[in-house]
Amino acid sequence: MNVDNEPLKTIGTIQGQDVMISGTKSFVINAPIANWFAVAGSLGDACAIFLIQKGSPGLTIGNRLNTLGFDAAAISGIDLVDCRIPRSQVIGPIDARKMPGRIRLWENQSLLGCCNGLMKAAYEEAKHHAKTHKSGGKPVIAYQEVGFKLSEMLTRLQASQLLAARTAGTMETNDSEAESLMWCAKVFCAEAAENVTGNALQILSGAGYISGNASERAYRCAKFCQIAGTSTEISRVKIGDAALGYS
Numbered sequence: 723m724n725v726d727n728e729p730l731k732t733i734g735t736i737q738g739q740d741v742m743i744s745g746t747k748s749f750v751i752n753a754p755i756a757n758w759f760a761v762a763g764s765l766g767d768a769c770a771i772f773l774i775q776k777g778s779p780g781l782t783i784g785n786r787l788n789t790l791g792f793d794a795a796a797i798s799g800i801d802l803v804d805c806r807i808p809r810s811q812v813i814g815p816i817d818a819r820k821m822p823g824r825i826r827l828w829e830n831q832s833l834l835g836c837c838n839g840l841m842k843a844a845y846e847e848a849k850h851h852a853k854t855h856k857s858g859g860k861p862v863i864a865y866q867e868v869g870f871k872l873s874e875m876l877t878r879l880q881a882s883q884l885l886a887a888r889t890a891g892t893m894e895t896n897d898s899e900a901e902s903l904m905w906c907a908k909v910f911c912a913e914a915a916e917n918v919t920g921n922a923l924q925i926l927s928g929a930g931y932i933s934g935n936a937s938e939r940a941y942r943c944a945k946f947c948q949i950a951g952t953s954t955e956i957s958r959v960k961i962g963d964a965a966l967g968y969s
């Protein structure tokens with residue numbers, strides 16, 4: 723499942739005008755509702771993207787899975803056993819050294835946006851609550867500990883937004899720093915998201931712990947950002963490797 727450790731185990735084999743594909747993937751976002759699947763795999767010595775239509779023989783879509791967060795995202799596994807598609811539905815061959823890494827960068831980039839959105843929603847709700855909700859006869863923002871928490875949350879949010887914007891800029895210009903900056907941003911923004919959304923929930927307190935508010939929703943979603951794409955552990959390894967000139 724982890725593409726960094728086991729890249730492209732899905733295999734396509736050319737058979738005349740068709741390609742036969744076999745492979746499995748445990749978690750696929752939108753799988754239960756998608757009409758088309760873009761599956762990355764190997765084709766000979768190269769990589770390719772196989773475009774597979776729902777209903778194709780050999781494609782099995784698993785049951786929708788329950789998750790901690792992102793309640794609206796439909797997620798399931800998919801299995802491909804000798805799934806036959808015409809060669810016209812194959813993008814590639816693509817250089818095997820470049821493709822998985824490039825897709826991961828795009829995925830990580832969209833996750834940075836996700837982190838910032840979660841933080842923004844939770845921060846705004848907590849700020850509003852702190853100004854309007856009274857406890858002990860005064861709005862809770864009047865308690866220094868609550869005000870300081872909001873200050874730290876905003877600092878993390880602002881820093882994350884800046885880092886994400888700088889990363890996007892270097893991606894656009896193919897800057898040599900782009901990859902390593904992306905891993906730095908992934909670590910910082912994803913961990914900031916868990917911290918900020920958790921503190922927002924803490925400011926809402928009892929009201930936050932009851933399901934159905936933005937902070938609670940964002941807190942449940944935030945963990946995904948550290949796991950998906952390049953995990954924060956693997957990102958740290960890659961940052962170190964890049965610093966040592968290994969990548």
Ligand SMILES: Cc1cc2nc3c(=O)[nH]c(=O)nc-3n(C[C@H](O)[C@H](O)[C@H](O)COP(=O)(O)OP(=O)(O)OC[C@H]3O[C@@H](n4cnc5c(N)ncnc54)[C@H](O)[C@@H]3O)c2cc1C
Binds near residue numbers: 725949
């Ligand atoms: C809800 C959900 C939806 C998903 N949707 C998709 C999707 O649509 N498409 C898709 O391709 N993938 C998807 N994924 C898969 C996701 O990319 C993987 O879960 C992720 O890559 C981590 O792999 P893993 O879960 O197998 O963890 P593991 O690889 O088992 O990792 C376990 C722990 O070990 C650490 N670890 C593993 N390898 C290393 C290493 N080399 N160095 C340092 N630490 C390491 C990890 O960081 C983690 O903390 C989804 C996952 C979830 C939870």
